[in-house]
Amino acid sequence: MLSVEQIFEKLWQACRFKRESLHTITQDIFAAQGFVLARDVIATRPLPPFSNSAMDGYAVCLSDAGKEVEIDGRTLAGESNVDFTLTQGFCHKVMTGSPIPRGTQAVVPLEQVTHGSEGRIVLPSEIRDSQNIRFVGEEIALDSVILPRGTRLGALDLGLVASQGLAHVEVYQKPSIAIFSSGDEVIEPGQNALEHQIYNTNAITLTSILHRYHHNPHYCGILPDNAELLSKKLRTIGDYDIVVTTGGASVGDADLLKSTLHKLGARFIFDGVNLKPGKHLSIALLGESIFIMLPGNPLASLLHLYTIILSFLEFCAGAHKCYLKAQLGCVDSEVVLREGVQTLLLGEFRDGAFHIFNRGKFGSSALINVWKNNALALLDENYGKINVGERIQCLLFENEFEETCQFINTKERSR
Numbered sequence: 001m002l003s004v005e006q007i008f009e010k011l012w013q014a015c016r017f018k019r020e021s022l023h024t025i026t027q028d029i030f031a032a033q034g035f036v037l038a039r040d041v042i043a044t045r046p047l048p049p050f051s052n053s054a055m056d057g058y059a060v061c062l063s064d065a066g067k068e069v070e071i072d073g074r075t076l077a078g079e080s081n082v083d084f085t086l087t088q089g090f091c092h093k094v095m096t097g098s099p100i101p102r103g104t105q106a107v108v109p110l111e112q113v114t115h116g117s118e119g120r121i122v123l124p125s126e127i128r129d130s131q132n133i134r135f136v137g138e139e140i141a142l143d144s145v146i147l148p149r150g151t152r153l154g155a156l157d158l159g160l161v162a163s164q165g166l167a168h169v170e171v172y173q174k175p176s177i178a179i180f181s182s183g184d185e186v187i188e189p190g191q192n193a194l195e196h197q198i199y200n201t202n203a204i205t206l207t208s209i210l211h212r213y214h215h216n217p218h219y220c221g222i223l224p225d226n227a228e229l230l231s232k233k234l235r236t237i238g239d240y241d242i243v244v245t246t247g248g249a250s251v252g253d254a255d256l257l258k259s260t261l262h263k264l265g266a267r268f269i270f271d272g273v274n275l276k277p278g279k280h281l282s283i284a285l286l287g288e289s290i291f292i293m294l295p296g297n298p299l300a301s302l303l304h305l306y307t308i309i310l311s312f313l314e315f316c317a318g319a320h321k322c323y324l325k326a327q328l329g330c331v332d333s334e335v336v337l338r339e340g341v342q343t344l345l346l347g348e349f350r351d352g353a354f355h356i357f358n359r360g361k362f363g364s365s366a367l368i369n370v371w372k373n374n375a376l377a378l379l380d381e382n383y384g385k386i387n388v389g390e391r392i393q394c395l396l397f398e399n400e401f402e403e404t405c406q407f408i409n410t411k412e413r414s415r
Helices: 004-014 016-020 155-163 202-212 227-235 257-263 298-316 367-371
Strands: 024-028 057-060 068-075 090-094 106-109 120-122 145-147 168-172 176-182 216-223 242-246 267-271 282-286 289-294 326-331 342-350 353-356 375-379 391-396
Touching: 004 016, 004 267, 004 298, 016 298, 145 155, 176 202, 202 216, 202 242, 202 298, 227 257, 242 298, 257 267, 257 282, 257 289, 289 298, 298 367, 298 375, 326 342, 326 375, 342 391, 353 375
Parallel strands: 068 090, 176 216, 176 242, 242 289, 326 353
Antiparallel strands: 024 168, 057 090, 057 106, 068 120, 267 282, 282 289, 326 391, 342 353, 342 375, 375 391
């Protein structure tokens, strides 16, 4: 079976067509948060757009340091003084954010001057060149790339867009995602469960997490444990870009999903992952749709979501930062890892420390175990042993993305 790194390579290669065929739409900036930019945002206006004062004070010439100078006017924020030039022997009163006159070499704060005769002040003897001046373009230069294509737009990104006077941005249309549970033993919340039935926790959990990461999921129900009915259902969902299922993709008598997809002509990108817990993960292509088959066990499906699927969905959405951001944590307990298989550890990341849950021993079905923790760590198949105080890369469940995959721990990386 494949490692997580190998899975990323196969997915990126096999599913690039989905990323490259994304449609673009024009979105109002007040509704654009969470969308991925389809075009670079170029600065058509520098920031600041004009040189201005960083403080309430006086615009001065350096040659007047320690001298008495005449106040020749005042400019407030929002006023223009484009026709005025500062000359030696004079100063100009300015407020925070107001334009400075041409010829200004520094701004002296109000509290650093003393008042002389009427309409005149005495400047301090020490004035630094350019002090308290925000120069035009020092934050954003004209014609520079403010935000590159592929940026998942956040609140601060949209503030930069607004700084250019743009009311709309061109973004990628979000891939449509169908969420299915499977199994005749699964029933929906709100129904009365019999002794042999379980409530559908996977659908609401996955849908909520995908919404948290700005995706476009639609819950579509429970797939039946009947080959004929299942085949009919799968033929009707080709309009979705991505189909995510939980359960029904293992090797049990009622696990019909993979065999049904094979009969329908699906091409499997991979079937199984060399990962503990949760080796049962498969992804296949059926027509233009990508099928992601997660384990039915709630914990295993969530661990796959954070280690593989969220990164894959960012890739499909056109984002240039695809991998969940790694956080370095100091471990609090010794764990001996099984050789030959990549291992996932649950834990709580707190104050720079990773507190490993139950010394790395937990089942793959207990949703409560994820609820008790806020992070996980992925160790490669040859890691061997984690020592107390060792620093490893962790993934927080509430996280941002980065451009390269840094979260797979190897002995080489830990050194």
